[in-house]
Amino acid sequence: MSASSKGQNRVVVYPDWCKGCGICVAFCPKHVLAPGPDGKAVVVDEDACVNCGFCEPHCPDFAIVVAPRNGNGVNGRPNGKSPATDATHGKEDCP
């Protein structure tokens, strides 16, 4: 919750649910998120996240999860920093 958690958080956007409304991007105080090529939010600077608590409850589509890297993981995904593919979603599906 505090600035001290900087660099200790995992930020995951579910592209399937994200509608690219831009709310998280516009209001994230640490510019962790940015619009991706398709307008959907992508995580561009996960290490900057301070888990301020803004984006999760403000995402109208429940498409963002922020969790401590040393916590219980995010919906079954392993702990730790997000793999790079999270920030380049969609691309990996392309042949």
Next chain:
Amino acid sequence: MSQVRKKRREAFLLGNEAVVEGALAAGCTFYAGYPITPSTEIMETMARRLPQLPDGVFLQMEDEIASMGAVIGASLAGRKAMTATSGPGFSLMQEQIGYAAMTETPLVLVDVMRGGASTGLPTSPGQGDVQQARWGSHGDHPILVLSAADVPECLEMTVTAFNFAEKYRTPVVLLLDEITAHTREKVSLPEPGDFEVFSRPVPTMPPEWYKPYEETLRGVPPMPPLGTGYRFHVTGLSHDLLGFPTSRPEEVAALVERQFRKIDRFFHDVQLVEHVMTEDAEALVIAYGCVARSARLAVRQAREAGVRAGLLVLKTLFPFPRSHVEKLLRSCRLAVVPELNVGQISREVKRVNEGYAAVRTINRVDGQIIAPAQILKEIA
């Protein structure tokens, strides 16, 4: 063990009061309504009686739409619930009748018919709501419409209305008229066990396996009270077996088809009629409500005058008891349909007649009753 036969309790009741006795005998514990002549005594009697029950609830709502809403809510919560009204209020209730039919929520609605359209004749009898009771709410949906011709029947038919509502998970409209509702007659008060009382089927499988609109043997899916672990979705939108909105043609068709079938398959159970000297009748009277009383007398007088007259009293108006009527039409030369409207049940009779008998109508819309003499004139 000595078997002392207890004397039956009897009372002089208004038709409206008999409705309340019937409702309570059927297990009704919830009433919500809005006052309107000539149905108000039902509401006022409920206001005194229901709070005396350990779980009885009586509510006066802000209008008839709200009354139906509260009744639907109570029924979803597992109660046997009812409301009563008259023409203007019945019109307001149509929206929620459709919702109850679509969601298959059991409830009983008593409409005490008065004369005329709009505010019409508040204190005079009429039978002008018959087709509205069948088709008043938009869209195709099944509904049961019953009637009663005298005070003891008001009691019995209210019990029947509740039983049908629960058995078939459907709104049931009981049509009375001002005369029947305001006549005072002796009735024997129901004792426990007098009537077979039916309650809606409830699911008995583990909640995760429950499909709220699943096909069953009778076509009537079980219905748990809200809050008992079976969390499901109720909606007036066309829905799938799980109760969630769908517009897939095959799912929509299956829903409507089952909703009709659950009643169509049981015509023998829901189509109630009373035969009065119909076996050898040549001249048949088909009547319901207060008109059936006049018809009964007219038919007796006709018999005394040597005419082979008979009477078919319709206790179920919809689904129209076609097979009963058709059978008699085939063997009669004449059918007379007296009604306090411009011809709402006679339309049905003519529809099923197919040229068997001559159909004559007697229609009265001036707020006055049809006297036996008027009927006698047509059959004699």
Next chain:
Amino acid sequence: MAEVTQLIHQYLRHNKKFPLVFCPGCGHGIVLGSLVRSVHALGLSKDEVVVVAGIGCSGRIAAYVDFNTVHATHGRALTIATGIKMANPGLTVIAVMGDGDAFSIGGNHLIHAARRNIGVTALVLNNFIYGMTGGQCSSTTPEGAYSHTSPMGQLEAAFDIVELTRAAGASGVARGTVFHVKALDGLIAAALSQPGFNLVEALTPCFTQYGRGNGFKSAVDMFKWLKDKAVPLEAYEKLEDKAGRIPIGVFVKRDAPGLETRYAAMRQRLLEKRGGAA
């Protein structure tokens, strides 16, 4: 806050269609999240919660949450909710409605639910417009605002929901916004725990049908507007220039029993009287 979204996922019906049916940036989803968190915070079980929703985009919420859910007819959610609460006072009954639903077609039911102080929480998603039917004015559309049925600007005044519900007799009246969502969580939880009729008005942007026609550039723009214009009640009262500012917070908080409680007490008195006579 770490498990906000994952918590909500636990309360959603997994066989429903996702993403939500709402437009991008529609505030309705945020209110849905707020509702779930409030229920969770109070430790209520899914089985004891009944959501009765009206018709409108807001009404779509009902199908998504794994509670007992009833999707009523337009404007009538409170009537069904009243029947449910009176039939089974043990249930926590929440009526989720749009502004058109609650204040226009259902306005009569609203004032009477408040007057009888029935133990139901009314959660009104006020987006100042009929969203579902494509952008017609509602009884909360501000004077002068554009809608497809006020193409020259709304001539009629908007309801003051707070004053209306207060005057009608509700136990609680509160207003929040989806931008101030943590406060909204608190308002809903407080409403759910207070006896009697409690109304929470949640201001929620509808860019598609309201914002676009009224000078907003995007959904985000509308969130910025809420952020700038909404002020906590205490601060609002001290403002010199109140024009265009919207007070948020708790406006009415009365300790009054719900109708269902008063009804049960009456039944009990009758029972004792009969017992005494025998």
